[in-house]
Amino acid sequence: MTLPDFDRITTDRLPEPEVLFSLCQWMGLAPEFTSLLMEALPALQADPAVAERFPRDCHHYRTCSDYEKFRPTEAEALSFYYAFVHFASLPTMRNQWLARGIPETQIQITAGEFDRWLHRYREQHGVWGFDLINWSSVYAQGRLAPLGRLGFEVIPFPAFCHLPEKTGTTPLLQAGDPVISVHIPAKGALTPADCDHAFALAREFFPRYFPEHNYKAFICVSWMMDRQLALYLPPESNLIHFQNRFQPAVVDNANDDSFWSFIFNIPKRPANLTDMPRDTRLRRIMLEHIEKGNAWQIAAGYIPR
Numbered sequence: 001m002t003l004p005d006f007d008r009i010t011t012d013r014l015p016e017p018e019v020l021f022s023l024c025q026w027m028g029l030a031p032e033f034t035s036l037l038m039e040a041l042p043a044l045q046a047d048p049a050v051a052e053r054f055p056r057d058c059h060h061y062r063t064c065s066d067y068e069k070f071r072p073t074e075a076e077a078l079s080f081y082y083a084f085v086h087f088a089s090l091p092t093m094r095n096q097w098l099a100r101g102i103p104e105t106q107i108q109i110t111a112g113e114f115d116r117w118l119h120r121y122r123e124q125h126g127v128w129g130f131d132l133i134n135w136s137s138v139y140a141q142g143r144l145a146p147l148g149r150l151g152f153e154v155i156p157f158p159a160f161c162h163l164p165e166k167t168g169t170t171p172l173l174q175a176g177d178p179v180i181s182v183h184i185p186a187k188g189a190l191t192p193a194d195c196d197h198a199f200a201l202a203r204e205f206f207p208r209y210f211p212e213h214n215y216k217a218f219i220c221v222s223w224m225m226d227r228q229l230a231l232y233l234p235p236e237s238n239l240i241h242f243q244n245r246f247q248p249a250v251v252d253n254a255n256d257d258s259f260w261s262f263i264f265n266i267p268k269r270p271a272n273l274t275d276m277p278r279d280t281r282l283r284r285i286m287l288e289h290i291e292k293g294n295a296w297q298i299a300a301g302y303i304p305r
């Protein structure tokens, strides 16, 4: 395939339509998403306020280490403004990965994750838009590789996680230790075979392309690590099979927000549970558990290298 003219994708200004089109092709975006972005571009190009803020936001996007660096408004999400901030970072990310020897196809697959973020917005809001600019920055910084069914991110072991204390021993993981954080994108069933394959890919990928990140373990911080799920779901279910790969770890000040966002597509627990849909086993057990007076909490797990 013809590569986009990456020199014309800059942090100074929005891309020209033909450059945007070839970038969308390179990312493998569905024609529907390419059209959405092509249609969004003229209004943004015509807005002097956008021209003024774009270079500043692009700089902030690449350099700010605070995860919550942007708080997109609904209007910004619907305008796709932040998609263009993200796209402007792709040439740098691509150069960094090429310098590591990472193949172009893997870079394209990584950039192509963008389409799922549009799906996510639609699941939550019923219309197309893009607001996952803080999450996409992890990709823009070249820290996350989608490998098969899972995503794997190079991180230091977070200070808000702890391994359970065992008397007289030093825990395997301390805050700051190099680890690989495992992410589970919403793209169909999480079969054990697909996960085995993804972990096998990660075990080859990181020593080869990120040798300086001598990771001590894979970790996962998620609602999927709450061990109470195993009280309700059978061991052979995909969720429990996945959970059982990991040894339990603790998350400080854990809450249940991501249960609501990933299982019901709403940001927080609603005041009234009676009208919540009970169409899948997971949704039913989640509500039943709370109705019995219990609570869910995100947790962590780890797999030593």
Ligand SMILES: CC(C)(COP(=O)(O)OP(=O)(O)OC[C@H]1O[C@@H](n2cnc3c(N)ncnc32)[C@H](O)[C@@H]1OP(=O)(O)O)[C@@H](O)C(=O)NCCC(=O)NCCS
Pocket: 183, 184, 185, 186, 187, 188, 189, 190, 191, 221, 222, 223, 224, 233, 237, 238, 239, 240, 258, 262, 263, 264, 279, 280, 281, 282, 283
């Ligand atoms: C992770 C995921 C792929 C697991 O799905 P799965 O492979 O279908 O899991 P299981 O087969 O073990 O599911 C058991 C039951 O829970 C239901 N279920 C699983 N995940 C669900 C979800 N996110 N929302 C609603 N119901 C769900 C399944 O439909 C099934 O119920 P059923 O028998 O009535 O169909 C799925 O939860 C998902 O796509 N989640 C969104 C991404 C996410 O949460 N990532 C982690 C972020 S921290």
